Amino acid sequence: MQTSNQGSSWMDDSTPPDVVRQRLGLGCARLGSVVGRDQTEALHFIQSAFDRGIRFFDTANIYGQGESERILGSALRGQRKRATIVTKAGQHFPAWMRAVRPFKHVITPLIRRSGAGRYMVSKAREARLPRNFSDRALHASAEASLRRLKTDYVDFFLLHSPSSDLITNGEALGSLEKLREAGKAIKIGISCEDVESGLLALGDSRVDAIELPLWPATAKTERFLNRARRQRVFVIGRGLMSAPPSTSNSDRWSAARAALISSLARGEISRLLIGTTRLAHLNQVLDAVQSAEETSCL
Numbered sequence: 001m002q003t004s005n006q007g008s009s010w011m012d013d014s015t016p017p018d019v020v021r022q023r024l025g026l027g028c029a030r031l032g033s034v035v036g037r038d039q040t041e042a043l044h045f046i047q048s049a050f051d052r053g054i055r056f057f058d059t060a061n062i063y064g065q066g067e068s069e070r071i072l073g074s075a076l077r078g079q080r081k082r083a084t085i086v087t088k089a090g091q092h093f094p095a096w097m098r099a100v101r102p103f104k105h106v107i108t109p110l111i112r113r114s115g116a117g118r119y120m121v122s123k124a125r126e127a128r129l130p131r132n133f134s135d136r137a138l139h140a141s142a143e144a145s146l147r148r149l150k151t152d153y154v155d156f157f158l159l160h161s162p163s164s165d166l167i168t169n170g171e172a173l174g175s176l177e178k179l180r181e182a183g184k185a186i187k188i189g190i191s192c193e194d195v196e197s198g199l200l201a202l203g204d205s206r207v208d209a210i211e212l213p214l215w216p217a218t219a220k221t222e223r224f225l226n227r228a229r230r231q232r233v234f235v236i237g238r239g240l241m242s243a244p245p246s247t248s249n250s251d252r253w254s255a256a257r258a259a260l261i262s263s264l265a266r267g268e269i270s271r272l273l274i275g276t277t278r279l280a281h282l283n284q285v286l287d288a289v290q291s292a293e294e295t296s297c298l
Contacts, residue, residue, distance in 0.1 A: 019293050020286060023264055025056030025086075027238060027275035032067025037277050039071065046075035048279055050083070052286050056271050058211070058236065059149075060088035060160055060191075061141050062129065066148055073150035080151055086211070086236065087149070088160035088191050089141035090172070091129045133162055133172040142179050156209050156234075157185035161193050167200045177206060187234065195220045202227050213239030214269070215259055225268040237263065238273040253284075260285065261292045 026049050031042055046057075057076070059068045069087065076083045138159075146152060157179055159172050166172055167190060176188040189209035190201040198212040199220070210228065214221055214237040228235050241252060243259035263269055274285050 019264060019289060020053035021055050023270075023272060024054060024286075024289070025058055025084075025236065025271040025273045026054050026282075027273040028057055028059040028068045028072060029063050029275060030277045031059070032064025032071050033277075039067075042071045042277065043075045045277060045279055045282075046072060049282060050076075050079065052283070054282075055082060056084045056086070058086040058238075058273055060091075061145050062091050062093065062160070065093065066144070069145055069148035073148055077150060084155045085149060085151070086156040086158065086209075087145045087154050088158045089138050089145070090131055090133045090160040090162060092132055092137075092141075093129060131162070133159060133166055133175075135171075135175040135178075138172065138175040139179070142184060146184065153184050153186065155186045156189065156236075157187075158189050158191040158209065158211060160191050162190060162197075164197060164200055167197060167204070170204055170206075173204060173206050189234070191236075195224050198224050199227070202231060202233060207233060209234035209236060209270075211236035211238060211273075213237075213242065214263070215239045215243040217243075225266065229268040234270045235268060236271045236273060237269045238275065240272065240274070257285075257288050260289065264289070264292075 026046075031037075031046075032039075037045060057072055059072055061069065063069070064071075072085065076085075142154075142157060145154065157176055159166075159176065162172060173188065173190070176185065179185045180188050187208035189207045189211070190197070192198045192201060192210060192212040195212060195214075195218065198210050201207050201210050202224070210233055212224075212235075214225075225235065240256045240259055240263075243255045245251070245255040260272060263272055274282060276282055276285075
């Protein structure tokens, strides 16, 4: 057993179930947010997820204004070879948000205590962020992400929500190819906003991985998954909480649980992301998965 410098144990003496380690991932979009957990709680959360078998972590340069990557880098120190990290680039914050970044540690406690502050942050998240997919911007973003993650490579480096024209053009993916050739990314690909963009991304043979929302599922979703399977593209599915309820009496969690369990049987979906920063929520999902696995083995 190893102990991190935060004092939480990495439970190497109990092997986590393969279904958790090999099929699930943690979405870290809210990690480091001004309305999320503080750093101590966030570190404990990542280490607890690791203890329960999560080895796949999905982040981006903009999540928490870079704090998501910093927290992951600290939490996974000493465990890098046992973890798979996905990060993304192409979006950035406007000048006014970058200007207040040095004061984030002062502003954060005030926002967390204020309903109005939380509302303002929520509205700000709805605004579309500026994009820059130039070669220079993507390489600079990659280098900054590697520093924050405290690593010299990432397992997956993805374009973050590029437009349809940019996907079709292919120049931005050429920049990611250079990162792959330099050993700074093992696999490259695109994080898409919808299935239509995912289908476009499948048209580029350089794409190793595609991340996209798979719920609510449609005929296009099935077409995408079938093509991805034939082309052996690594598919990262997100949006479980958007799964529609099976009946009018079903609640949101029941619908998400049903979608999760049924999706685990789909080999075309390489990883299913669980987007949460609450340990109780994560444990609820993992307990449901393990219960389903135990039942299927009876």
